[in-house]
Amino acid sequence: MAIPASARILTVVVGAALFLCCRAVDVPFATCSTTDALGVSKVVMSEWPLHPGHPVTLSVAFSPLQDIVLGTQLTAKVFIQNMQVFEHSVDMCSETSLTCPLKAGEDMQVSASQTLPEGIPPVSGLKVVVQATDDTGVISCIEVELELAVGEYSLDHLSRLSAIDSALVTDILMAGTTWTPHFSPRFAGATLKQAQGLMGTWLRGHPLHMTLKLKEIVMGPAALNGENVTIPEVFDAREAWPECAELIGRVKDQSACGSCWAFASSAAFEDRMCIAHGSKDLLSPTDTLACCTGMACGFSQGCNGGQPAGAWSFFASQGVVSGGLFEEVGTGTTCMPYPFLTCAHHVEPTEELPACPAEDFETPRCRHTCSEELYEENYSADKRMAKHGYSVSANVEEIQKEIMESGPVSAAFTVYQDFLTYSGEGVYQHVTGAPLGGHAVKLIGWGSDNGTPYWLVVNSWNKAWGDEGLFRIIRGQDECGFESDITAGSV
Structure with a gap:
């Protein structure tokens, strides 16, 4: 009309x-x-x-x-x-x-x-x-x-709805899909609004979505550790580079902040630095979260959302300092560790896991000095630079070859309510529930489970969710847009 x-x-x-x-x-x-x-x-x-x-x-x-x-x-x-x-x-x-x-x-x-x-x-x-x-x-x-x-609810109404309820789990079980749901302890007692607050990535269609230049990948054998090999049926970056396995497989906790985009990007960057240069340093999602702003970073807004493409652009133009998780605050081992505690999300707090705040944390301010007084290097000298960032096409074999040759990549996709219930058993594909927003994660490999091809992925919701913090999502059908928003960079 x-x-x-x-x-x-x-x-x-x-x-x-x-x-x-x-x-x-x-x-x-x-x-x-x-x-x-x-x-x-x-x-x-x-x-x-x-x-x-x-x-x-x-x-x-x-x-x-x-x-x-x-x-x-x-x-x-x-x-x-x-x-x-x-x-x-x-x-x-x-x-x-x-x-x-x-x-x-x-x-x-x-x-x-x-x-x-x-x-x-x-x-x-x-x-x-x-x-x-x-x-x-x-x-x-x-x-x-x-x-x-x-879905059918207003955003305000989400604060009165449970993130996971029995009807949702029952619907998934009745569908007879490729994975098993459960009442995840990560979201026990959580509202749908609290869960939605973790989805901090801007996807395609967002007016500020940023796309980096597409990397040209020539198909054929992949160069893995100096040898040309065909793409295997099963691949796990932790096994391909055992000297970097602890870093690649480390499950982090974005806590009560929509910082998944900063975690997925800085984690993939540190993995690639280990693979290419032998570095075991943790890189700071805090530096990325607080200082990756403005046009060059796709107008990312800290805990309120951002995108991996902006982060990889930041790594190439500004670099990122070292930084562990909250547990390393005060140790002086890194320049800028994460300021938000790993906490007991909606479950009984313990001495190791204190209670989480009722509301999301505020974005930390950008600072050009290390937050750790005991850290010996200064902020500028501690910066690690990427050569440049790029996007990878949605072609499955090109994504696989990119991972085999250079290491894990950042991936962004739409999270639906049923994803919260993923138990770690089987291969996730969307069954039911409303879209909660965009989420960014680290893709480290692939395989097959009872004939269902999958991607192997590290999340940032701590080990209380999924398969000790990891999940498998169906491969080859761009499930939830997973294959159409892949970002990485040369280091």
């Missing part, structure tokens, strides 16, 4: 930022200027809360308080967690179907329809700001806070 020119600006706003779901509703809006010459009286969404992949119609009713003349600009801006991700302007008279001057006191309405993109994660802090300006400045401004949905 063609969209009227008068609604073009609203169409851009809708197309850039909204999710739709369930029912038409007048949505609240706030005035963000001292005057409101447009006299906006109502904003209506055809469905509410907002949900990815659905069509939506947005209508705005207004009655100008003054005549609107040629030269009046209407500008729409979209913000995600106070970061502007989109802007578009039109002249209300010359670039729409409206006939100017628009007379004061006349009732008017504009509407726009659009199918919404699926790539924007279900996070809070999404808003649309619409401004009208003339030669005197801003004459009207409204902003609309958008209520997002995960």
Whole structure:
């Protein structure tokens, strides 16, 4: 259906930022200027809360308080967690179907329809700001806070739902799939909103998604440890490089922070440094999390989300310092260990695993000094540099060859609610449950389980989840987008 020119600006706003779901509703809006010459009286969404992949119609009713003349600009801006991700302007008279001057006191309405993109994660802090300006400045401004949905529920409602319930586990068992669910202790007592907060990776379709230059991989035998070998049926990077096995297989804990993108990238980088140069140093997800910001890092936002492509770009342009996990704070063994504790996620705390905070941690501030006073090297001298980052195609054999020749890679995919229940038995593939957002992990190998091909992956949810922190996901069908967002770098 063609969209009227008068609604073009609203169409851009809708197309850039909204999710739709369930029912038409007048949505609240706030005035963000001292005057409101447009006299906006109502904003209506055809469905509410907002949900990815659905069509939506947005209508705005207004009655100008003054005549609107040629030269009046209407500008729409979209913000995600106070970061502007989109802007578009039109002249209300010359670039729409409206006939100017628009007379004061006349009732008017504009509407726009659009199918919404699926790539924007279900996070809070999404808003649309619409401004009208003339030669005197801003004459009207409204902003609309958008209520997002995960599946059939609003984001706020997720705080009242369990991350895992008996109906979810039963549905998976009844499906007779390739894996076994259970009530994972990692999410025992957790709400769906708390689980969703761990999904901190921006996937394809997000307005800030970053793609690095595609690496050209020539198919044929892989060069593994100086020998040309065919791609085997089973491969585990821990076995291929036993001197780096402890590093490659180490399961970390991102704690209560959406820092998976920083963990998946820094862990793959340290593995590759070990394979290529014999380094056993742990690299700092904290340095990545706090300082990988701005355009060069795909506008990553710390605990509020980011992307492996931005991190690998950061490793090549700025480098990353050494840094272990929280347990190494105060030991002076690395420059910048992770400041957030490995904790008892929703289970009874112990002396080894203290209770986690009720809310997600705030992103640590970027600092250019080591956080460890006992560490002997200074921050700048401690930086490890990658040569450059790149993306790898979704071709299974190209991904396999890349891992065999250079080591583990970073992978990003959509996590659905059923993934939380993965017990470590079998090969995961999506069965049921709402999408919770994008997640980044470290891919270290592949194999086959009872005839089902899989990827072997290290997660960052500690050893209380999955197969001692690892999982297997079906290989060869781009499950949950797993094969279409692979990132790595040369070291």
